[in-house]
Amino acid sequence: MSATEGRPAVPGTTYDDSLDFARRMDEADPLARFRAQFHIPKRASGEDCLYFAGNSLGLQPVRAKEYIDAELRDWAALGVEGHLHAAHPWLPYHENLTAATARLVGALPVEVVVMNTLTVNLHLMMVSFYRPGRDRFKILIEANAFPSDRYAVASQARFHGYEPGQAVLEASPRPGEAIIYTEDILTLIEREGEKIALVMLGDVNYLTGQAFEVDKITRAAHARGCLVGLNLAHGAGNLLLRLHDWQVDFAVWCGYKYLNAGPGGLAGCFVHESHARSFDLPRFCGWWGHNKESRFQMGPVFDPMPGAEGWQLSNPPIFQLAALRASMEIFDEATMTSLRRKSELLTGYLEFLLDRLPGRYATILSPRDPAQRGCQLSIRIKGDAQALLSRLKEAGAICDFRQPDIIRVAPVPLYNRFVDVWDFCQLLSHHANREQN
Numbered sequence: 001m002s003a004t005e006g007r008p009a010v011p012g013t014t015y016d017d018s019l020d021f022a023r024r025m026d027e028a029d030p031l032a033r034f035r036a037q038f039h040i041p042k043r044a045s046g047e048d049c050l051y052f053a054g055n056s057l058g059l060q061p062v063r064a065k066e067y068i069d070a071e072l073r074d075w076a077a078l079g080v081e082g083h084l085h086a087a088h089p090w091l092p093y094h095e096n097l098t099a100a101t102a103r104l105v106g107a108l109p110v111e112v113v114v115m116n117t118l119t120v121n122l123h124l125m126m127v128s129f130y131r132p133g134r135d136r137f138k139i140l141i142e143a144n145a146f147p148s149d150r151y152a153v154a155s156q157a158r159f160h161g162y163e164p165g166q167a168v169l170e171a172s173p174r175p176g177e178a179i180i181y182t183e184d185i186l187t188l189i190e191r192e193g194e195k196i197a198l199v200m201l202g203d204v205n206y207l208t209g210q211a212f213e214v215d216k217i218t219r220a221a222h223a224r225g226c227l228v229g230l231n232l233a234h235g236a237g238n239l240l241l242r243l244h245d246w247q248v249d250f251a252v253w254c255g256y257k258y259l260n261a262g263p264g265g266l267a268g269c270f271v272h273e274s275h276a277r278s279f280d281l282p283r284f285c286g287w288w289g290h291n292k293e294s295r296f297q298m299g300p301v302f303d304p305m306p307g308a309e310g311w312q313l314s315n316p317p318i319f320q321l322a323a324l325r326a327s328m329e330i331f332d333e334a335t336m337t338s339l340r341r342k343s344e345l346l347t348g349y350l351e352f353l354l355d356r357l358p359g360r361y362a363t364i365l366s367p368r369d370p371a372q373r374g375c376q377l378s379i380r381i382k383g384d385a386q387a388l389l390s391r392l393k394e395a396g397a398i399c400d401f402r403q404p405d406i407i408r409v410a411p412v413p414l415y416n417r418f419v420d421v422w423d424f425c426q427l428l429s430h431h432a433n434r435e436q437n
């Protein structure tokens with residue numbers, strides 16, 4: 001096997017397709033120890049599953065139970081006193097997550113808060129940052145945006161009196177392609193910029209795994225007077241993000257995908273420092289966004305905290321925060337820089353093995369450029385993709401299916417191994433051939 005044949009995704013990396021290679025990569029992996037900090041679902045045989053669905057629901061950190069149990073104990077022992085006297089007092093509990101969250105997305109602490117769930121945060125942000133005027137009222141989104149985002153955007157347009165057909169503008173792939181060219185997005189912004197109030201992108205796109213060139217797009221959008229929001233449901237904990245430097249206006253993300261917060265876990269929100277004191281922006285308010293010093297004076301007038309915390313509504317669910325705290329500690333220890341380095345290697349390896357599968361039943365839709373994708377590869381399957389997925393599941397491999405023919409596979413650098421990827425491609429090859437015959 002020559003070094004160049006598989007077009008290694010990371011310069012200087014030479015992949016080969018032997019099991020021995022995968023084993024050596026795992027032995028040399030500086031992040032390998034983190035796998036033991038997660039519960040890996042098991043097959044009937046008792047062996048670990050090949051879990052590639054961390055883009056959909058991240059695995060449970062072993063410590064999550066300990067952290068939730070601690071809060072259950074303090075609640076039992078202290079009742080309401082736990083707000084101030086729990087080992088981790090509940091009143092400021094969300095602040096335990098601020099520093100790590102800021103590091104995760106490349107933000108200042110004042111720019112981030114963990115609160116609510118994703119779509120809720122998206123609406124709260126659009127209340128403040130989608131402010132259509134007579135001539136500037138459009139929202140630019142990507143084609144194939146996640147349905148919840150489409151509903152949210154369309155309903156915001158309607159809320160302001162526009163038909164979604166008038167107000168929602170889509171950046172699309174070229175005919176016959178899956179990926180949206182950055183230059184096409186830039187051209188659209190150049191052409192329609194004066195009418196666009198908000199550019200709202202899902203970074204990474206959930207279906208294709210495409211990571212948009214946020215830096216370039218944000219600069220172009222700002223130059224035309226548009227605000228920029230990101231949905232980082234598939235980006236947080238996956239990509240190296242520099243939200244502050246990129247000057248993105250706001251971003252939202254959920255906690256249960258790459259961030260392992262557990263089903264329905266709490267979401268994140270970023271508001272750029274430049275808006276930290278924009279108290280004249282319309283916003284929907286609740287008491288938890290009120291100035292901490294005077295919140296419990298229970299005054300009639302809302303006095304917002306500066307920064308992202310000022311958008312909080314309610315006192316947050318502590319058990320959910322505790323679960324997320326367990327995971328964020330792991331991210332802090334592993335660091336996004338190291339995770340991203342491994343992720344590029346691991347996904348490049350998956351790409352390498354997929355490209356070498358015999359037959360033409362699997363086509364990679366995700367970008368080939370590692371800089372334009374995260375860990376997920378979306379694979380178009382020729383034949384019955386759903387049946388193939390069931391067979392894979394029976395064999396112990398968990399990934400997911402999106403209509404009509406796409407399988408999404410996400411090797412997550414915190415807990416997936418190179419041997420997992422190798423095993424998966426063996427299974428895929430075996431079952432896809434059966435499917436075809």
Ligand SMILES: *Cc1c(COP(=O)(O)O)cnc(C)c1O
Pocket residue numbers: 117118119120146148149202206231233234254
């Ligand atoms: C997962 C996901 C959602 C889900 O929204 P919830 O409010 O957390 O249910 C929304 N948008 C995108 C892009 C997603 O990937």
